[in-house]
Amino acid sequence: MTEFPETRSTLLAQVRSPDEREAWEEFVLTYQPAIYRMARRRGMQDSDAQDLVQTVLMRVAGAIESWEKEPGVRSRHWLRRVAKNAILSAFSRKPNDPAFGGSGFQQLMDEQPAEATEVEYELALESQREQFLRAAVMVQSDVNAETWRAFELTVIDGESCESAAKILEKSVGSVYAARSRVMRRLRNKVQGLGQGES
Amino acid sequence: MNAQRNDCDRRRIDAFLESNHVTLEDPQLIEHLDSCPSCQDYIESQAAEARSWAQATDLL
Numbered sequence: 212m213t214e215f216p217e218t219r220s221t222l223l224a225q226v227r228s229p230d231e232r233e234a235w236e237e238f239v240l241t242y243q244p245a246i247y248r249m250a251r252r253r254g255m256q257d258s259d260a261q262d263l264v265q266t267v268l269m270r271v272a273g274a275i276e277s278w279e280k281e282p283g284v285r286s287r288h289w290l291r292r293v294a295k296n297a298i299l300s301a302f303s304r305k306p307n308d309p310a311f312g313g314s315g316f317q318q319l320m321d322e323q324p325a326e327a328t329e330v331e332y333e334l335a336l337e338s339q340r341e342q343f344l345r346a347a348v349m350v351q352s353d354v355n356a357e358t359w360r361a362f363e364l365t366v367i368d369g370e371s372c373e374s375a376a377k378i379l380e381k382s383v384g385s386v387y388a389a390r391s392r393v394m395r396r397l398r399n400k401v402q403g404l405g406q407g408e409s
Numbered sequence: 410m411n412a413q414r415n416d417c418d419r420r421r422i423d424a425f426l427e428s429n430h431v432t433l434e435d436p437q438l439i440e441h442l443d444s445c446p447s448c449q450d451y452i453e454s455q456a457a458e459a460r461s462w463a464q465a466t467d468l469l
Contacts, residue, residue, distance in 0.1 A: 340468040347469055366462065367469050372449075384442030387449050388425065388435075391456035395426045397465060398457040 234290045235275070239268065240345065241404075245337035246298055249330075253302070263301060270297045295334065302330045346400035350393055357381070361389035362397075417445060422452050 246267055250260035274293045351359050357379060364375040365386065372386045379386065418438070425435050442448055453462070 336468075339464070343465065343468040366465050369466070382439060382443050384439040384444075384449075387442045387452055388439050391452045392426060394453070394462060394465065395456040398461045401461070 235272075238271070238290050238294055241338050241341045242294060242298065243268065244344075245334065245341050246301075248337055248340075249298075249302060249333060267294075267297050267301050270301075295331070298334055299330050302333075342401050342404045343397070346397050346404060349400050350396045353396065354389075354393060358389040358393060361386045362393035365390050366394065416441060417448050417451075419448075419451060422448060423455060426452065426455055 243264055246264045247260050250263045251257070255263065271290070271294050274297070275290070361375055361379060361381070364370040364378060365372055370378070372383050372390070375381075375390075376383045376386045418441075421435070421438055425438055442452065457465075
């Protein structure tokens with residue numbers, strides 16, 4: 212996975228309260244790889260894709276500075292809304308578009324890119340993918356290698372349980388048990404990550 | 410449709426899925442799962458809803 216060494220430490224300094232910091236950390240973990248994948252899918256080279264990620268995150272961090280907190284509105288809610296607009300804007304305009312440079316909170320809240328629906332769907336899918344990937348890393352470290360392999364073969368690689376049993380030299384029943392156990396844990400982890408963002 | 414057999418123990422399957430012990434084994438349950446399509450379906454349906462299974466395949 213691509214690393215983004217400067218993004219978190221540099222931009223985190225701009226985030227003020229602990230509540231905002233937590234929301235920001237969650238946002239970066241989920242959206243940073245999602246934005247990167249979307250950029251690469253559009254044919255951008257690695258360095259250009261990382262630049263775009265950095266630009267979006269800087270825009271969002273800049274918006275945090277000018278945000279006036281509303282009573283009863285959780286940080287992650289407004290952060291997600293601002294971030295979504297920044298991301299939609301980034302993928303709906305060329306990077307050298309003069310309008311892309313601004314980072315005021317109100318500007319980001321007001322933006323409504325023309326191709327919003329399509330990009331919004333892609334963003335939702337990619338952020339969901341990131342949650343599954345993060346959850347999978349956690350679950351894989353929790354279970355033994357054979358248990359994970361049974362899940363990987365049957366759910367990710369598309370093998371039947373019978374085929375996986377032959378590959379692993381295990382019984383079919385143990386494959387059903389293993390993949391179901393991993394799936395239960397994965398679902399619970401994903402739900403936990405989703406609740407953190409709700 | 411898969412008929413539930415007399416030796417099907419759904420509570421045992423539930424306990425297996427809910428256990429926090431990552432190394433927990435249940436040889437009797439696994440042996441039963443080898444030959445019981447009804448319990449194979451049940452353990453998968455109890456592990457996660459069909460949508461989550463599909464998402465895992467699509468997203469991972």
